[in-house]
Amino acid sequence: MSDIPSFPYRLLWEERVIRSVANLTRQDGDQFLALAPEVPVRTDVEVFPLDKANEALTRLRSGEIQGAAVLVMT
Numbered sequence: 001m002s003d004i005p006s007f008p009y010r011l012l013w014e015e016r017v018i019r020s021v022a023n024l025t026r027q028d029g030d031q032f033l034a035l036a037p038e039v040p041v042r043t044d045v046e047v048f049p050l051d052k053a054n055e056a057l058t059r060l061r062s063g064e065i066q067g068a069a070v071l072v073m074t
Contacts, residue, residue: 043067049074 024032044067048056056069 045070047072 046056046059046065046067047070050071050073053071056065056071059065060069
């Protein structure tokens with residue numbers, strides 16, 4: 001796992017919290033992926049291109065997104 005690179009605070013659009021869900025070992029991931037087909041794991045995500053980040057944040061703030069908003073570079 002690599003360190004999270006630093007970047008200017010202004011790029012966070014005044015958001016105050018950054019959370020990481022990648023704090024597991026490779027063995028943890030292997031065990032989870034082996035178990036996942038046996039239990040009802042459901043993920044709810046809505047994908048946004050990076051240039052629609054402001055729209056994603058607005059929809060998150062207003063509660064219009066259930067689950068996670070994911071930004072992708074296109």
